[in-house]
Amino acid sequence: MEELRFFQTPAPHLKSPVSVPKIMFMVVVALIPATVWGIGFFGPKLTLPPLIICILSCLFFEWLDCKIFKKPVTIKDGSALVTGLLLGLSLPPGSPFWIAIAGGGIAIILGKQMFGGLGQNIFNPALVGRAVLLISWPKLMTSWYAKTPFAFPSIEQGLVAMPQGVDVVTTPTALTLTKEYGFQVLSQFEPRLLWRLFIGAVPGSIGETSVLLLLIGYFLLLGLGIVKWDVPLFFLIGLSCVALITGQNPIYHLFAGGTIIGACFMANDYTTSPLSFKGRIIFGFGAGAITCIIRILGGYPEGVTFGILVMNAVVPLLDKLLPRRFGVKSS
Amino acid sequence: MIGKLFHGGIHPPTFKDLTAQKPIKKFPSPDKVYLPLLQHTGTPLQPLVKKGDLVKRGQKIADADAFVTAPLHSPIAGKVLGIEECPHPTRGKFGAIVIENSGSQEDEINGILFQEEIERMDPKSIQNWIREGGFVGLGGAAFPTHVKVSPPSGKKIDTLIINGAECEPFITCDHRVMMERTDFILTGAYLLARACGAQKIIFGIEKNKPDCIEKITGIIHKVPLPTQVFPLPVLYPQGSEKHLILTILGKEVPPGGLPLDVQVVVSNVQTAWAIGRKAQEGIPLIERIITLTGNSLNNPENLDVPIGVRLLDLVDFCGGFQVPPEKTIMGGPMTGIAQVTLEVPVVKGTSGFVFFRENIVKEEYSCIRCGRCVDHCPMYLLPTDLFRYAEYGDFEEAKKQRALDCIECGSCSYVCPAGIPITHYIKIAKAEILLRAKKGGK
Numbered sequence: 123m124e125e126l127r128f129f130q131t132p133a134p135h136l137k138s139p140v141s142v143p144k145i146m147f148m149v150v151v152a153l154i155p156a157t158v159w160g161i162g163f164f165g166p167k168l169t170l171p172p173l174i175i176c177i178l179s180c181l182f183f184e185w186l187d188c189k190i191f192k193k194p195v196t197i198k199d200g201s202a203l204v205t206g207l208l209l210g211l212s213l214p215p216g217s218p219f220w221i222a223i224a225g226g227g228i229a230i231i232l233g234k235q236m237f238g239g240l241g242q243n244i245f246n247p248a249l250v251g252r253a254v255l256l257i258s259w260p261k262l263m264t265s266w267y268a269k270t271p272f273a274f275p276s277i278e279q280g281l282v283a284m285p286q287g288v289d290v291v292t293t294p295t296a297l298t299l300t301k302e303y304g305f306q307v308l309s310q311f312e313p314r315l316l317w318r319l320f321i322g323a324v325p326g327s328i329g330e331t332s333v334l335l336l337l338i339g340y341f342l343l344l345g346l347g348i349v350k351w352d353v354p355l356f357f358l359i360g361l362s363c364v365a366l367i368t369g370q371n372p373i374y375h376l377f378a379g380g381t382i383i384g385a386c387f388m389a390n391d392y393t394t395s396p397l398s399f400k401g402r403i404i405f406g407f408g409a410g411a412i413t414c415i416i417r418i419l420g421g422y423p424e425g426v427t428f429g430i431l432v433m434n435a436v437v438p439l440l441d442k443l444l445p446r447r448f449g450v451k452s453s
Numbered sequence: 454m455i456g457k458l459f460h461g462g463i464h465p466p467t468f469k470d471l472t473a474q475k476p477i478k479k480f481p482s483p484d485k486v487y488l489p490l491l492q493h494t495g496t497p498l499q500p501l502v503k504k505g506d507l508v509k510r511g512q513k514i515a516d517a518d519a520f521v522t523a524p525l526h527s528p529i530a531g532k533v534l535g536i537e538e539c540p541h542p543t544r545g546k547f548g549a550i551v552i553e554n555s556g557s558q559e560d561e562i563n564g565i566l567f568q569e570e571i572e573r574m575d576p577k578s579i580q581n582w583i584r585e586g587g588f589v590g591l592g593g594a595a596f597p598t599h600v601k602v603s604p605p606s607g608k609k610i611d612t613l614i615i616n617g618a619e620c621e622p623f624i625t626c627d628h629r630v631m632m633e634r635t636d637f638i639l640t641g642a643y644l645l646a647r648a649c650g651a652q653k654i655i656f657g658i659e660k661n662k663p664d665c666i667e668k669i670t671g672i673i674h675k676v677p678l679p680t681q682v683f684p685l686p687v688l689y690p691q692g693s694e695k696h697l698i699l700t701i702l703g704k705e706v707p708p709g710g711l712p713l714d715v716q717v718v719v720s721n722v723q724t725a726w727a728i729g730r731k732a733q734e735g736i737p738l739i740e741r742i743i744t745l746t747g748n749s750l751n752n753p754e755n756l757d758v759p760i761g762v763r764l765l766d767l768v769d770f771c772g773g774f775q776v777p778p779e780k781t782i783m784g785g786p787m788t789g790i791a792q793v794t795l796e797v798p799v800v801k802g803t804s805g806f807v808f809f810r811e812n813i814v815k816e817e818y819s820c821i822r823c824g825r826c827v828d829h830c831p832m833y834l835l836p837t838d839l840f841r842y843a844e845y846g847d848f849e850e851a852k853k854q855r856a857l858d859c860i861e862c863g864s865c866s867y868v869c870p871a872g873i874p875i876t877h878y879i880k881i882a883k884a885e886i887l888l889r890a891k892k893g894g895k
Contacts, residue, residue: 128781128792129812132877134863135786136465136622140825140870142818199818241819241871350824392823397835445833448460448695448858449707 142240146200148348152339153207153387159335160211160328168215168267168290169328172222176213179226180206187235201240205229208248208387211329212380212427213255216267216290221259225251245434246394253427264423268293268325274312293325297379297423305371319377330380340386349390352399353406357385360410368418375414384426385410394434401440409433459696461831462688463864465622465787467661471746471753472625477633479757480770482529482554486761487539487798488514489549493589494596495521500550506533511561511736513585514550523597523801524587527552528739528759530559542783542797543790549798552761562735571644571732576602579648586737587801588728592616592627592692592721593784595802598728601720602649604713613651614701614712615642617658617665617722618685618692621785624805626742627722629755631658631665634726634742638669639676641729642720646678649718654680656722657697661687689787690862694719696831708858744805745771749778758799764806765795778808787863815872826865826875832858836865840878848889851882859883 161169184202188195197203209229213222229251237243256263273293296319299308309315318324322332330336343349361381362372375381389395389409396405409429416425491497496519508514508527516524527550534551541547564582566574574582584599604610615638619627631638646654654676658666666684673680683701685691695706697719704715712719727738739760746753751772758767764781768774782789783797786807826836834855842851856879865875 126777126781126795128794129779130791130793131780131812132866132874132880133782133786133788133790133861134867134876135780135782135789135791135807135809135813136867137813137815137872138463138465138868138870140868141815141872142821142870145821145823145870196819201821239819241821392821397822397824397827397837441835441838444835444854445827447708447855448832449705449710451705 176210177206356406637729641725747808
């Protein structure tokens with residue numbers, strides 16, 4: 123028999139087919155329904171440039187960082203693509219191109235690469251990008267455009283009449299109006315508000331508006347075993363608890379703003395959420411509760427970004443919670 | 454009876470169809486055998502024969518003056534060619550007794566037991582009888598059986614579990630043994646129970662082997678002790694002692710403990726067969742059933758082979774390779790060891806060889822903390838943290854995080870989407886922790 127040479131690798135010699143790029147690709151696929159809705163609802167002119175620039179910016183800055191620090195280029199793992207898409211979806215339609223470039227750069231460089239790259243970061247990169255943009259350019263980041271029939275009247279005009287005439291107008295979001303007038307007044311003015319929030323026919327960020335389509339994407343990932351149910355569920359429970367205690371409508375808070383995209387796609391991020399079930403419950407509940415507290419008491423009408431970022435900071439602590447030990451009866 | 458699923462575990466593809474229904478074939482007596490002086494967990498053996506000696510089949514040729522060891526017997530009648538350094542499937546090279554077949558049929562038959570004798574013997578003498586047969590756990594770990602069935606004073610054993618889970622993919626030797634060598638298994642199980650003082654016997658068999666469950670259930674009434682068959686859920690690593698006990702009895706072996714801490718002894722089904730065979734035919738552990746399989750082999754088979762036969766002879770017997778394998782593993786693909794050469798002999802712990810046409814490689818990425826390893830770890834560990842402690846050499850922290858609890862089943866590496874050899878890192882951490890404990894102790 124001729125001389126044979128064999129590969130020498132440690133056990134196990136079988137590997138499951140799931141891989142990092144496949145996971146990232148499936149997350150992108152899950153976000154496509156909400157993305158397509160955003161593009162159609164706000165119009166390609168307002169949405170495609172920020173989305174595309176944001177994704178390209180994330181890929182570019184990751185490539186640049188790897189080159190500068192002489193590391194292997196990691197953009198093929200797909201995580202920069204996911205960060206770019208998530209950040210793009212959380213920008214207001216009509217954001218200027220430089221907002222998208224700056225956001226992508228901050229998200230990748232400050233949010234991820236400075237910590238050591240994929241899997242090392244403490245904070246969700248897309249949310250780091252968004253938070254910096256929100257603090258640095260608050261006016262731009264809270265100027266919302268929508269097609270006239272779907273816009274809300276501005277605060278100065280009072281809740282008297284819908285804007286008329288031109289194709290696209292600036293408009294407040296439901297959360298801004300709630301902050302000003304309260305949910306009761308708003309729902310009297312627009313009785314179909316909850317339904318409109320559910321399907322996504324409201325002003326807001328490019329990809330956050332459609333509860334229905336975001337949930338479809340999320341359940342796809344859940345069904346494929348890519349994401350878990352615990353963090354989103356406890357996020358929603360935390361949010362609802364605060365809403366109930368403060369006498370607000372919890373359903374409204376679940377549907378409004380970035381709750382669903384935040385709970386299902388950002389809080390549920392692998393790297394920046396805890397490993398153990400106990401930790402994940404506390405993390406999800408805390409992020410949801412802080413989100414709602416900011417909405418009700420804080421200076422911003424929306425609190426998802428900071429709710430999740432605050433809890434991200436607690437994750438290393440929550441990861442000290444070890445699971446039970448095999449062979450030791452839990453007391 | 455509990456039937457509880459343990460935490461985690463995985464469902465790898467089993468590939469057992471290749472050989473599950475193929476009856477055991479007897480491998481003809483080989484020209485030469487290579488018998489390493491270490492085929493078990495414990496003290497290496499000293500040869501009792503020298504170059505030029507004539508030995509009979511079944512004659513004891515090596516032993517050691519230690520408790521945790523198992524003597525070695527010649528699987529063929531012939532002449533000792535010498536004691537040489539030879540390839541060893543798990544230790545690179547190791548001293549081995551090489552015996553050339555003389556073609557004669559001289560058997561040394563020793564230790565046949567009739568039912569009345571078994572009843573008369575006390576546990577101690579059964580334990581000695583087992584030791585003299587050179588028996589070790591044939592599931593793969595090769596731990597000397599007489600040690601396993603000798604509970605320290607003060608410890609009582611109430612249950613003997615016969616492990617027929619065979620949860621490793623590809624391997625089907627235990628499946629065939631249960632189907633074809635059932636009588637010996639029952640005798641062996643009874644002897645094991647008598648040796649350790651167990652009052653009942655439970656056979657644990659995975660539900661993907663319904664034929665075995667039926668076969669064993671049909672004849673267990675012959676055992677003079679309360680005996681039952683427990684159909685196990687199909688989940689890797691169900692064959693791990695700790696998880697077998699958890700599923701069948703609902704008891705968890707404490708950290709660092711042994712099954713006897715929960716009054717249980719677990720023995721592989723093929724070990725029971727080998728012991729039963731000695732009782733009925735007087736032949737010690739010189740032959741075993743193995744599975745030769747994989748997509749590179751022409752005719753995958755279950756074979757009855759003498760210990761010490763070289764792998765290349767077995768490959769020839771199975772019709773050679775369709776395609777030369779890129780990787781050869783001794784044992785199952787989840788815990789088995791990659792081989793360097795086909796010149797390795799079958800040792801007592803060899804459950805089979807798997808030949809892969811292609812080495813399955815997964816591109817390595819950074820850990821994304823997805824938590825799959827945590828969810829699938831049957832020991833409730835955080836493998837993602839453990840592998841990093843090992844990577845950065847923080848073995849103190851690895852120890853605090855229970856690295857020693859790891860059973861090295863490979864589930865974490867299997868599910869890792871980043872292709873990180875997590876199990877391997879943890880094995881390194883465990884070895885380092887044990888080494889430091891040894892140094893510190895002296």
